[in-house]
Amino acid sequence: MPFHSFSFLMTQSPYLHIVKVAIPIPVNHLFDYLLTDNSLTVQPGARVLVPFGRNKKIGFVVNSANHEVKPNFGLKSIIKVLDHPALISHDDFQFLSWASRYYHYPLGEVFATAFPVALRKGKTVQYSQTKYYQLSDRGKCLNPQQLKRSPKQKQLFELFMTEKQALSTQYLNQYDKNWRSAANALVHKQLLTIVYDLPSPPVNTEPPLSANNQQQQAINQLIQQLNHFSVTLLAGITGSGKTEVYMQVIQQVLEGGKQVIVLLPEITLTPQLEARFRRRFSVQLSLSHSRLTESQRHTAWMSMQQGHSAILLGTRSALFTPLQKPGLIILDEEHDSSFKQQQGFRFSARDLAIMRGKFLDIPVILGSATPSLESLHNVEKRRYQLLTLSERAGQASQPEFLLLDIRNQSLMNGLSKPLIKRIQQTLAKKEQVLLFLNRRGYAPVLICHSCSWVARCLHCETSLVIHYDDNILRCHHCGHQQSLLHCCPDCQATSLDSLGIGTEKVEKGLHQLFPNHSVCRLDRDSTKTKGSLEENLRQINQGEIDIILGTQMLAKGHHFPQVTLVALLDVDSGLFSIDFHAIEKLAQLIIQVAGRSGRAEKSGQVILQTRQPHHPLLTILLKEDYLSFAKNALAERQQAQLPPFSFQALIRVYAKTEDSSVLFLQQVGGLIQQLSFDNLQVLGPVPAPMAKRAGYYHFQLLLQHSQRRSLQALLDQLVPQLYAIKLTQKIRWSIDIDPIDLY
DNA sequence: AGCACGCCGACT
DNA sequence: GTCGGCGTGCTC
Numbered sequence: 001m002p003f004h005s006f007s008f009l010m011t012q013s014p015y016l017h018i019v020k021v022a023i024p025i026p027v028n029h030l031f032d033y034l035l036t037d038n039s040l041t042v043q044p045g046a047r048v049l050v051p052f053g054r055n056k057k058i059g060f061v062v063n064s065a066n067h068e069v070k071p072n073f074g075l076k077s078i079i080k081v082l083d084h085p086a087l088i089s090h091d092d093f094q095f096l097s098w099a100s101r102y103y104h105y106p107l108g109e110v111f112a113t114a115f116p117v118a119l120r121k122g123k124t125v126q127y128s129q130t131k132y133y134q135l136s137d138r139g140k141c142l143n144p145q146q147l148k149r150s151p152k153q154k155q156l157f158e159l160f161m162t163e164k165q166a167l168s169t170q171y172l173n174q175y176d177k178n179w180r181s182a183a184n185a186l187v188h189k190q191l192l193t194i195v196y197d198l199p200s201p202p203v204n205t206e207p208p209l210s211a212n213n214q215q216q217q218a219i220n221q222l223i224q225q226l227n228h229f230s231v232t233l234l235a236g237i238t239g240s241g242k243t244e245v246y247m248q249v250i251q252q253v254l255e256g257g258k259q260v261i262v263l264l265p266e267i268t269l270t271p272q273l274e275a276r277f278r279r280r281f282s283v284q285l286s287l288s289h290s291r292l293t294e295s296q297r298h299t300a301w302m303s304m305q306q307g308h309s310a311i312l313l314g315t316r317s318a319l320f321t322p323l324q325k326p327g328l329i330i331l332d333e334e335h336d337s338s339f340k341q342q343q344g345f346r347f348s349a350r351d352l353a354i355m356r357g358k359f360l361d362i363p364v365i366l367g368s369a370t371p372s373l374e375s376l377h378n379v380e381k382r383r384y385q386l387l388t389l390s391e392r393a394g395q396a397s398q399p400e401f402l403l404l405d406i407r408n409q410s411l412m413n414g415l416s417k418p419l420i421k422r423i424q425q426t427l428a429k430k431e432q433v434l435l436f437l438n439r440r441g442y443a444p445v446l447i448c449h450s451c452s453w454v455a456r457c458l459h460c461e462t463s464l465v466i467h468y469d470d471n472i473l474r475c476h477h478c479g480h481q482q483s484l485l486h487c488c489p490d491c492q493a494t495s496l497d498s499l500g501i502g503t504e505k506v507e508k509g510l511h512q513l514f515p516n517h518s519v520c521r522l523d524r525d526s527t528k529t530k531g532s533l534e535e536n537l538r539q540i541n542q543g544e545i546d547i548i549l550g551t552q553m554l555a556k557g558h559h560f561p562q563v564t565l566v567a568l569l570d571v572d573s574g575l576f577s578i579d580f581h582a583i584e585k586l587a588q589l590i591i592q593v594a595g596r597s598g599r600a601e602k603s604g605q606v607i608l609q610t611r612q613p614h615h616p617l618l619t620i621l622l623k624e625d626y627l628s629f630a631k632n633a634l635a636e637r638q639q640a641q642l643p644p645f646s647f648q649a650l651i652r653v654y655a656k657t658e659d660s661s662v663l664f665l666q667q668v669g670g671l672i673q674q675l676s677f678d679n680l681q682v683l684g685p686v687p688a689p690m691a692k693r694a695g696y697y698h699f700q701l702l703l704q705h706s707q708r709r710s711l712q713a714l715l716d717q718l719v720p721q722l723y724a725i726k727l728t729q730k731i732r733w734s735i736d737i738d739p740i741d742l743y
Numbered sequence: 744a745g746c747a748c749g750c751c752g753a754c755t
Numbered sequence: 756g757t758c759g760g761c762g763t764g765c766t767c
Contacts, residue, residue, distance in 0.1 A: 018767095020767095021767080023766085023767090024744080025744050025745085025766080026744065027744095027765095027766085029767095030767085031766075031767040032767050033767060035767095050767085051766095051767090052745090052766060052767080053745075053746065053747090053765070054745090054746070054747080054766090055745070055746075055766090057745095057766090075767060076767060082760045109744095326764060327751095498746095729762090730762065730763080
């Protein structure tokens with residue numbers, strides 16, 4: 001630090017204003033800066049531009065305090081305070097701080113994920129002019145009398161009048177005595193803060209649908225508790241009208257002048273739902289999801305922050321959008337795993353939605369036809385209230401399930417004889433068939449029939465998948481691909497064979513079996529070109545397609561009314577998985593898939609091909625219902641002391657060599673032992689199931705404890721030590737709290 | 744995360 | 756003898 005700064009400090013007051021700043025970089029500590037401009041104040045959560053190394057960075061104020069002068073030459077000064085006041089509320093500041101602590105993820109990075117990219121980069125907030133012009137459009141020379149019925153403008157006017165004295169006439173003349181332009185300019189210069197009231201009733205353009213008894217009860221119950229925090233699990237079978245319940249509750253929230261966030265899984269964010277919301281409500285609605293541009297998401301964020309918009313429909317990260325007047329958070333399809341972020345800041349939007357509801361003291365509604373076991377357990381523990389919708393709108397009956405035993409059956413391209421017969425019968429009735437297989441490509445293995453050589457990925461520990469469509473072999477883990485071989489590179493034999501089945505192969509088989517029927521294959525490969533999925537869905541709904549074949553991408557969001565036969569070609573992979581979540585996910589998939597088909601007059605049939613026809617949980621699911629399944633599955637979890645009856649954290653590591661990955665986790669294991677926590681289970685280090693991926697060796701260490709608090713207390717001590725571990729070889733590690741994919 | 748410093752291979 | 760590879764370490 002140059003000498004002149006020293007003399008500068010000495011001439012100042014004996015106190016220094018030191019600000020703790022969270023910088024979005026992967027370190028677990030904060031950085032101290034001086035606030036040298038005495039006229040400035042900083043609020044927690046405000047963005048600041050600070051010198052960092054040889055660069056400048058945007059950080060977030062954590063706290064600031066006056067400290068007695070200590071000759072500390074290491075501190076630099078804040079260059080610029082970008083937000084006054086902060087763009088997020090104090091409640092949200094607390095919420096984000098909590099999230100950082102819970103997920104053991106650096107505070108600066110957590111803050112960064114809550115802000116749109118432009119704001120992370122330091123864009124200064126320009127209060128959107130277009131919005132203000134919208135306000136002024138209604139009349140040219142309003143006076144307070146005329147503003148009686150325009151509370152928003154009245155508020156703006158009154159605020160302006162109180163500030164007016166402080167302004168010069170010249171300043172006002174500059175704006176042609178137009179109070180609105182002048183007020184806008186003030187807001188623009190951040191001299192005036194406007195708090196907008198949300199659009200008041202009438203809120204809805206299209207009248208609500210009439211609710212059935214159950215719906216009405218749910219609506220009444222929810223409306224009664226709108227003013228405080230509560231969590232409600234709305235368990236409603238497909239077609240029971242959950243969305244109508246949401247909408248009627250939302251209407252109440254809007255009439256109270258408050259805002260709503262509706263979170264949806266990645267794939268389900270369909271234009272249909274948006275259209276339905278737009279038809280119903282006349283208030284401003286915003287969207288936030290990955291298919292929008294960064295600037296669109298930024299606009300949505302600001303609209304909610306400013307209170308111009310009243311409803312936000314979005315995915316996972318839309319949860320962090322600030323609200324001028326928080327009213328309600330809805331998370332639909334709460335069981336969906338896309339609510340868990342799987343990279344970087346590995347948060348669960350579902351769990352964080354509940355915490356945000358707690359910090360903001362607003363209700364949270366979780367909805368699903370197949371609630372997660374965690375949520376049902378929380379109902380059991382009376383942490384959540386359960387509301388059930390079991391009546392289907394209309395007269396639709398539940399589909400009929402059939403477990404098809406395929407042991408000792410010869411399969412033709414993945415299809416058993418009884419299934420083929422059912423398909424024939426369905427097609428004869430001119431109804432559609434929907435087939436699921438969660439494996440892309442032609443076959444997962446290319447093997448030499450004479451020497452048993454297998455085509456393997458050079459970078460991963462897996463076999464290459466045959467794709468005849470593109471005439472290549474492709475690795476589904478790292479994307480590596482090479483041209484298809486025609487003779488064995490080991491023994492030169494030309495007897496290369498395929499093993500196993502993928503959607504391409506099933507498609508080929510279907511063409512052979514049903515040459516006079518149209519088949520449509522929908523997977524990531526066949527829908528690569530933009531719009532092709534939409535075109536295929538259109539053809540299906542027009543009845544131009546007889547057999548639909550697809551991966552799990554079809555299980556959500558889409559509905560096929562003309563389908564009366566659904567078959568899952570291979571459920572066993574779900575039953576044999578080492579991950580204890582697999583059976584829960586399979587059950588949810590089965591019920592969701594069943595909900596894709598039929599409606600009203602045509603009841604559907606769902607066939608599951610399996611080699612485990614007597615699997616107890618599967619039998620309960622099909623003979624009884626999802627809730628019975630869940631009850632039994634939870635009993636099994638309790639027996640095994642697995643979540644939600646215990647709590648887990650997974651430490652993952654990867655490195656270029658196996659040794660350095662293992663060495664790191666061994667050191668971690670040693671640190672854990674030194675901390676000597678009672679009843680802590682440590683599993684590993686073990687290789688991750690796909691240990692070698694894209695040239696890196698992945699290993700993991702699973703920590704489990706019966707008490708969440710104890711596990712957190714351990715991590716509080718352990719994580720800072722992880723940052724300090726020094727190894728000769730470079731490794732990358734991460735912590736996953738409440739992991740959902742253990743493998 | 745960036746970005747600089749630092750020690751080993753193919754080039755004027 | 757240098758240019759540059761990315762491996763390591765630091766940022767208030």
